[in-house]
Amino acid sequence: xxxxxxxxxxxxxxxxxxCFFAIAHAQSLVKTQVSRSAILIGDQFxxxxxxxxxPGANTISWPVLPESMAHFEVVNxxxxxxxxxxxxxxxxxxxxxxxxxxxxxxxxxxxxxxVQTRGPAPTASTYFTDTVPITVSFSTSDTTNVLxxxxxxxxxxxxxxxxxxxxxxxxxxxxxxxxxxxxxRKKKMPVTDTQRSRLSPYDEALKELxxxxxxxxAVPADAVVVHHKLAEILKRFLTRSQAANFxxxxxxxxxxxxxxxxxNTGMLAKAASCLRCSDAVKFAKYQPGVIESENSLLAAxxxxxxxQLEMTTPKK
Numbered sequence: 001x002x003x004x005x006x007x008x009x010x011x012x013x014x015x016x017x018x019c020f021f022a023i024a025h026a027q028s029l030v031k032t033q034v035s036r037s038a039i040l041i042g043d044q045f046x047x048x049x050x051x052x053x054x055p056g057a058n059t060i061s062w063p064v065l066p067e068s069m070a071h072f073e074v075v076n077x078x079x080x081x082x083x084x085x086x087x088x089x090x091x092x093x094x095x096x097x098x099x100x101x102x103x104x105x106x107x108x109x110x111x112x113x114x115v116q117t118r119g120p121a122p123t124a125s126t127y128f129t130d131t132v133p134i135t136v137s138f139s140t141s142d143t144t145n146v147l148x149x150x151x152x153x154x155x156x157x158x159x160x161x162x163x164x165x166x167x168x169x170x171x172x173x174x175x176x177x178x179x180x181x182x183x184x185r186k187k188k189m190p191v192t193d194t195q196r197s198r199l200s201p202y203d204e205a206l207k208e209l210x211x212x213x214x215x216x217x218a219v220p221a222d223a224v225v226v227h228h229k230l231a232e233i234l235k236r237f238l239t240r241s242q243a244a245n246f247x248x249x250x251x252x253x254x255x256x257x258x259x260x261x262x263x264n265t266g267m268l269a270k271a272a273s274c275l276r277c278s279d280a281v282k283f284a285k286y287q288p289g290v291i292e293s294e295n296s297l298l299a300a301x302x303x304x305x306x307x308q309l310e311m312t313t314p315k316k
Contacts (some may be wrong), residue, residue: 038135042272052091061114108132202238233280270299
């Protein structure tokens with residue numbers, strides 16, 4: 001029998017190199033790639049799995065992702081494609097489109113690929129994809145703030161309180177005059193049919209979306225108007241159809257409410273894309289391209305159609 005010294009020498013010179021070779025070989029056979037490691041809540045990223053294992057000589061059990069898992073949801077599952085090396089079939093690859101509505105730092109779980117060789121003496125092997133860290137946040141953090149020096153203490157200026165009373169009196173008089181004028185004007189103005197929508201929420205939304213076709217998306221000023229109106233149309237439709245005020249809600253609040261109403265993941269992602277683009281145009285002076293504007297129009301129409309269909313479909 002080998003003593004402890006010879007046993008350690010055997011492990012270092014023979015066993016450990018074999019282990020390292022097996023790990024490196026497994027990593028070279030299976031690769032995991034993501035399009036990006038940080039997203040905003042509701043945004044999407046792609047996960048690509050490649051296995052350099054010849055499916056012609058092996059039986060491969062490929063992983064199947066559920067539509068929903070902890071912290072992640074699968075938006076789209078791409079086709080299982082073949083990989084070729086020198087025009088010879090050499091492996092398989094598949095791409096998944098994934099989103100998340102939970103803010104935080106998460107790890108996309110490892111997936112299992114089982115392989116069994118074909119022949120008179122088949123052998124079975126198991127491979128694991130890498131876990132991928134993904135950061136989900138509401139907005140990108142601002143790192144441009146610069147600390148400034150503390151200003152010295154200044155003595156407070158003494159101001160007579162008389163001017164506060166004078167200013168308060170003038171403000172009160174102005175408010176009284178404004179309220180009186182508004183009430184008198186409201187009494188004189190009859191309520192016309194144009195001030196009240198006789199259309200259903202769905203028909204009104206489609207009519208307003210149709211009216212947006214009059215704008216030229218290639219003209220920057222027209223594109224800005226279209227994106228402003230898109231957000232208003234979607235919020236007004238939700239306000240009238242859901243009997244709740246969505247007009248003053250933020251994009252994040254609207255997405256949470258839509259998710260709670262069981263809007264499917266694909267439509268929720270399209271609503272997020274449409275509203276966030278409108279926010280960027282309105283608040284960040286972002287200038288979208290023609291294709292991006294057309295996609296926002298289509299997304300708003302699809303979201304409204306799906307919500308209307310779910311409202312009118314009898315519950316089983």
